[in-house]
Amino acid sequence: MNFECVKCKEVVELGRLKTTNLKHPDEGELTWYYFECPKCFEQFSAFYKNDEVKALELEADKWEKRKKSPHLKAKAKHELAQVWDRRAVIMARLRAELDGGHVADDGAGAMAEQGTPGVPSEGAAP
Numbered sequence: 305m306n307f308e309c310v311k312c313k314e315v316v317e318l319g320r321l322k323t324t325n326l327k328h329p330d331e332g333e334l335t336w337y338y339f340e341c342p343k344c345f346e347q348f349s350a351f352y353k354n355d356e357v358k359a360l361e362l363e364a365d366k367w368e369k370r371k372k373s374p375h376l377k378a379k380a381k382h383e384l385a386q387v388w389d390r391r392a393v394i395m396a397r398l399r400a401e402l403d404g405g406h407v408a409d410d411g412a413g414a415m416a417e418q419g420t421p422g423v424p425s426e427g428a429a430p
């Protein structure tokens with residue numbers, strides 16, 4: 305993936321995501337995934353995972369395997385969708401919180417990226 309570094313303006317190949325472990329006063333232990341510019345070593349945040357996200361990924365793995373069983377397929381699909389939704393909400397919240405963006409209270413973190421602070425999330429479902 306080629307990318308123009310906002311800091312040094314070089315077009316660079318970002319390569320693999322790097323990870324580092326962080327401790328956050330509210331969120332506890334986190335793994336931060338980021339890219340690093342190979343020229344100027346500026347770090348670009350990709351996403352964060354906490355223990356909850358990691359647990360959901362393990363849960364998703366389990367359902368992913370059960371999906372192969374014909375009589376569990378429908379349930380597994382349903383469960384997987386829910387697990388990925390929950391994971392997305394948490395990851396959006398972590399990102400908004402740790403990368404300094406706006407985050408609404410309670411589960412509405414997924415809305416933050418759309419830049420609509422102050423809009424209540426209730427009833428916003430499609």
Ligand SMILES: [Zn+2]
Pocket residue numbers: 309310311312313314341342343344345346
């Ligand atoms: Zn750079």
